[in-house]
Every structure is written in structure tokens, then in C-alpha cells.
Amino acid sequence: MKKVFKVVLIVIVSLVVLIGICASYIALRSIPKYAVPKVDVKVEVTPARIENGTKLASMLCKSCHYNESTQKFTGRELTDAPQFGKIYARNITQDVDAGIGKWSDADLVRLIRTGIRPDGQYIPPYMPKLIHISDEDLYSIVAFLHSGNNWVQPDKTIQPASKPSFLTKFLVTIGAAKPSPFPTEPIPGPDTANLVTLGKYISLYQLECYSCHSKDFAKNDYETPEKSPGFFGGGNELFNPEGKKIISMNITMDEQTGIGTWSEENFILAVKSGVVPNGQPSLRNPMQPFSNLTDHEVKAIYEYLKTIPKLGNKVERSE
Ligand code: HEC
Ligand code: HEC
The missing domain is CATH 1.10.760 (Cytochrome Bc1 Complex; Chain D, domain 2)
Structure with missing residues (x-):
């Protein structure tokens, strides 16, 4: 009996140590990098696209990226989802250093669809990915980001780096949160008359x-x-x-x-x-x-x- 007890104890201790190692591994890990899907697109900026893109960005991006004090898309701390960590939406104005002034159209399209930045860094679910939106709507959002709209004019504000929580890192580590695949086919818009x-x-x-x-x-x-x-x-x-x-x-x-x-x-x-x-x-x-x-x-x-x-x-x- 004593021997059985000893074995059980060893198993339990080993399990606890193993879980401890896994937990510290996850806690110390940063969000991993992923292969950067090849995207080839040049978005033509037209007045119709800017108009559509401004409307879409006001409903899909403004709630996180707009900052009351700068009145631009300079980002802000997101306090509504504390379970994900201390998260800051970034500056996405046209500033070349603080914002996305150096990003190509393909970089933007790839990020918005898959969550993968040009350097392979992945943005976890605290930024939603538009996996099914039509190509035309997506290009309109890019056209808006390049437009003369005051919301996206260059601004030097830099937000602190986000600190993802254990939960976020855990979800990414086990693969429950991962980049969405880049669509293999063009995505047409709907028949607006139906x-x-x-x-x-x-x-x-x-x-x-x-x-x-x-x-x-x-x-x-x-x-x-x-x-x-x-x-x-x-x-x-x-x-x-x-x-x-x-x-x-x-x-x-x-x-x-x-x-x-x-x-x-x-x-x-x-x-x-x-x-x-x-x-x-x-x-x-x-x-x-x-x-x-x-x-x-x-x-x-x-x-x-x-x-x-x-x-x-x-x-x-x-x-
Ligand atoms: C970010 C999350 C979110 C999104 C996106 C969202 N809703 Fe809501 N909706 C809510 C919440 C939360 C409430 C309840 C608000 C309250 O209790 O004051 C609500 C309430 C409603 C109600 C009122 C229902 C009732 O019985 O009082 C309608 C209608 C509605 N939403 C329609 C929509 C439509 C249509 C869309 C898409 C265009 C949409 N919602 C998108 C979160 C959302
Ligand atoms: C629910 C909040 C939320 C919404 C909505 C949102 N974002 Fe974000 N976005 C974020 C967060 C948070 C980050 C930074 C993540 C990080 O620190 O890893 C980010 C980062 C970005 C980046 C990368 C910037 C950089 O320097 O790495 C771009 C580009 C971007 N968002 C564009 C958009 C666009 C365009 C929209 C609308 C279609 C949008 N976002 C909607 C939260 C959001």
C-alpha cells in the first residue's frame, strides 16, 4: 500500500511540475510570428471608394482606433475586454513613424484579413479580422486610410505596447486563436437590389x-x-x-x-x-x-x- 501511495505521489508531483513548466512557458512567451502570406494588390483610390471606406471605417474601426483627445485614429487603450490583457489599439494615421505611412496596400489588406503584420507578428482576437468582407469594401477601407480625411492625417502619438494576458497567450499557444487564412478566391460584393x-x-x-x-x-x-x-x-x-x-x-x-x-x-x-x-x-x-x-x-x-x-x-x- 505504501508503495502505491508513493507512486501516486510521484505522479501527482510530476504532473504539478509539468503544468507549472507549461504555464511559465506560456506566460513568458510572446505572441509568435507567422509566415507572411503573399498578397499582390494595388488599391486605386477613387472618390466612391473613399466615401464607402469612410462610412465603413466609422462603423468598423473608429470604436477602437479613434482617440477623443487627438480627434484622429491615433489609437487608445481598450478597457472593455480586460480578459485579453492591457491592450492598446495603435496609431493608424498616415504618419510614417508613429502610424502606417510606410505600409503598402498589400500590407494593409493582409493585416485586415488575416491579422498578420508585415513582420509576421500576429494580432490576437482583440482586433477583429474581416475574413468575409467583399474585396471592394476592403479596398474602400484602404482608400479611406490613404485619404485626406482628418481622422487619418499624420500624427506623432505613440501608444504603449499591448501586454497580452495569460489567457490570450494560452489561446494562441494552443492554436484556438490563430491567423485567418488569406482568401484564395476573389470575394464579390452582394447583389444590392436583392x-x-x-x-x-x-x-x-x-x-x-x-x-x-x-x-x-x-x-x-x-x-x-x-x-x-x-x-x-x-x-x-x-x-x-x-x-x-x-x-x-x-x-x-x-x-x-x-x-x-x-x-x-x-x-x-x-x-x-x-x-x-x-x-x-x-x-x-x-x-x-x-x-x-x-x-x-x-x-x-x-x-x-x-x-x-x-x-x-x-x-x-x-x-
Ligand atoms: C458590438 C456588439 C454588437 C454588434 C456588432 C451589434 N449589436 Fe445590436 N445589440 C448589442 C447589445 C449589447 C444590445 C443590447 C443593448 C442594451 O441593452 O442597451 C443590442 C441591441 C440590439 C437591438 C435591440 C433589441 C431589443 O430587443 O431591444 C437591435 C434591434 C439590434 N441590437 C440590432 C443590431 C443589428 C442590426 C446589428 C448589425 C448592424 C447589431 N445589432 C450589431 C450588441 C451589438
Ligand atoms: C476591437 C478593437 C479594434 C477594431 C474594431 C479595429 N482594430 Fe485595428 N487594432 C486593434 C488593436 C488592439 C491593435 C494593436 C494590437 C497589438 O498591440 O498587438 C490594432 C492594430 C491595427 C493595425 C496595425 C498597426 C501597427 O502599427 O501594427 C492596423 C493597420 C489596424 N489595426 C487597422 C484597423 C482597421 C483598418 C480597422 C477597421 C477595419 C480596425 N483596425 C479595427 C484593435 C482594433
């Missing part, structure tokens, strides 16, 4: 409404959004910049627990200005008012939501 097709594109691939409005960021299927658990049924726990928990709502057309009783006008008002029916208080951050969307685009999302399965999932609005 409301359902357009609505699907906006809510799954362009603005990714489903990613907040399904059950859990960690369980979302980013490759095939429809396979995400609780697709559009809400309940995902989010945090506003003050660290207050705000749960995402069920926006399937379920009459009891979703928005099945909302009219198209109710929906447009809520998405564009945050005003919801029945005298409820307005929607709060991190649900931003998508005021730059046209009524046609919001109608399209509404029409698309009518085509997906209704989910009975009661979400209590966060107080």
Missing part, C-alpha cells in the same frame, strides 16, 4: 451583427456564421467601456422573446438611432447607433432576419 442577399451580407460578413447577437463570442463559428450556437438569439455577455455588463438581445423574429412584433419602422429606428419601441430606454454601448446605414440597408437586414430560424430565448435587458 434585400435578403444584401441583409445577409451586412449582418454576417460586413458588420457581423451575429457575432455579438449570438450566444457566446468563444463559440461563434466565424467561418460559417449560421452555425454559431444561438444564432441571433442573443444572451452574449458584453461590456461597455466602463466595464458594465450589457447583454446582447434576441433579434430573431420570435414573437415572445425576440423582435417578432417589431414593425420595419421600429427596427430602422432602433438600429440607426438606438430608440426602441414601448418607451424603453435607448440602446447602449456596445450597441452603437448605425446612423450611417441607409434605410435600404437596414430594411435589408430586417428582411434577412425574417428568413432565419426564430429562437425562443428570453434575454433580460441589463439594468
Whole structure:
């Protein structure tokens, strides 16, 4: 008996030591570098692209990269996802030293799709990757970054280096967070005259409404959004910049627990200005008012939501 006990003890001690070694390995490790996919693209800057890109950047980049004090995209500390570490969105103005003034179009396109910087450094999930957005929309964002818009004019502000948490390093080490593959085929835009097709594109691939409005960021299927658990049924726990928990709502057309009783006008008002029916208080951050969307685009999302399965999932609005 004594011998068995000794063996068990040795096994336990060895396991503890092994786990300790693995943990310190992960803790000491920095985010690894990856092979840099070859991307060959030169983006033509046209007024139409700048206009589209400015609209997209205001909905997809501004929330992290815009800085109130400089009134430019000089970056800021991101306090809404402390589990990822002490994270700073960087200066992405046209400054050649502090910003992205030296980056080529291909460097930008590659980073936004895959998360890989020109030197192979990978940006973990604290910056979302636009893996399904159309080439035209992506080139529009690049055109905006090269434009004369005041948000991206050169500025020397430098943000401190991000300090990823143990969790972030762990996710990267086990491969749960890794660069997205660069698309092998061109990605066309949607047929904008077909409301359902357009609505699907906006809510799954362009603005990714489903990613907040399904059950859990960690369980979302980013490759095939429809396979995400609780697709559009809400309940995902989010945090506003003050660290207050705000749960995402069920926006399937379920009459009891979703928005099945909302009219198209109710929906447009809520998405564009945050005003919801029945005298409820307005929607709060991190649900931003998508005021730059046209009524046609919001109608399209509404029409698309009518085509997906209704989910009975009661979400209590966060107080
Ligand atoms: C949820 C927050 C968030 C959003 C939204 C976001 N970013 Fe970022 N971005 C970051 C963070 C954080 C970093 C720096 C990561 C680090 O320190 O490793 C970063 C880094 C970058 C870099 C690399 C800069 C450098 O010097 O290495 C570029 C370029 C960039 N972002 C462009 C964009 C564009 C364009 C958009 C919109 C399409 C966007 N980002 C949206 C958080 C965000
Ligand atoms: C960054 C995460 C996030 C994204 C992206 C997002 N939402 Fe939301 N949404 C929320 C949260 C959180 C709430 C709850 C806000 C509150 O309780 O004040 C919400 C609430 C709503 C509501 C109100 C539902 C109700 O019953 O009151 C609607 C409608 C809605 N979102 C539609 C959309 C659409 C359409 C998109 C895409 C264009 C979208 N959301 C993108 C987080 C998000």
C-alpha cells in the first residue's frame, strides 16, 4: 500500500511540475510570428471608394482606433475586454513613424484579413479580422486610410505596447486563436437590389451583427456564421467601456422573446438611432447607433432576419 501511495505521489508531483513548466512557458512567451502570406494588390483610390471606406471605417474601426483627445485614429487603450490583457489599439494615421505611412496596400489588406503584420507578428482576437468582407469594401477601407480625411492625417502619438494576458497567450499557444487564412478566391460584393442577399451580407460578413447577437463570442463559428450556437438569439455577455455588463438581445423574429412584433419602422429606428419601441430606454454601448446605414440597408437586414430560424430565448435587458 505504501508503495502505491508513493507512486501516486510521484505522479501527482510530476504532473504539478509539468503544468507549472507549461504555464511559465506560456506566460513568458510572446505572441509568435507567422509566415507572411503573399498578397499582390494595388488599391486605386477613387472618390466612391473613399466615401464607402469612410462610412465603413466609422462603423468598423473608429470604436477602437479613434482617440477623443487627438480627434484622429491615433489609437487608445481598450478597457472593455480586460480578459485579453492591457491592450492598446495603435496609431493608424498616415504618419510614417508613429502610424502606417510606410505600409503598402498589400500590407494593409493582409493585416485586415488575416491579422498578420508585415513582420509576421500576429494580432490576437482583440482586433477583429474581416475574413468575409467583399474585396471592394476592403479596398474602400484602404482608400479611406490613404485619404485626406482628418481622422487619418499624420500624427506623432505613440501608444504603449499591448501586454497580452495569460489567457490570450494560452489561446494562441494552443492554436484556438490563430491567423485567418488569406482568401484564395476573389470575394464579390452582394447583389444590392436583392434585400435578403444584401441583409445577409451586412449582418454576417460586413458588420457581423451575429457575432455579438449570438450566444457566446468563444463559440461563434466565424467561418460559417449560421452555425454559431444561438444564432441571433442573443444572451452574449458584453461590456461597455466602463466595464458594465450589457447583454446582447434576441433579434430573431420570435414573437415572445425576440423582435417578432417589431414593425420595419421600429427596427430602422432602433438600429440607426438606438430608440426602441414601448418607451424603453435607448440602446447602449456596445450597441452603437448605425446612423450611417441607409434605410435600404437596414430594411435589408430586417428582411434577412425574417428568413432565419426564430429562437425562443428570453434575454433580460441589463439594468
Ligand atoms: C476591437 C478593437 C479594434 C477594431 C474594431 C479595429 N482594430 Fe485595428 N487594432 C486593434 C488593436 C488592439 C491593435 C494593436 C494590437 C497589438 O498591440 O498587438 C490594432 C492594430 C491595427 C493595425 C496595425 C498597426 C501597427 O502599427 O501594427 C492596423 C493597420 C489596424 N489595426 C487597422 C484597423 C482597421 C483598418 C480597422 C477597421 C477595419 C480596425 N483596425 C479595427 C484593435 C482594433
Ligand atoms: C458590438 C456588439 C454588437 C454588434 C456588432 C451589434 N449589436 Fe445590436 N445589440 C448589442 C447589445 C449589447 C444590445 C443590447 C443593448 C442594451 O441593452 O442597451 C443590442 C441591441 C440590439 C437591438 C435591440 C433589441 C431589443 O430587443 O431591444 C437591435 C434591434 C439590434 N441590437 C440590432 C443590431 C443589428 C442590426 C446589428 C448589425 C448592424 C447589431 N445589432 C450589431 C450588441 C451589438
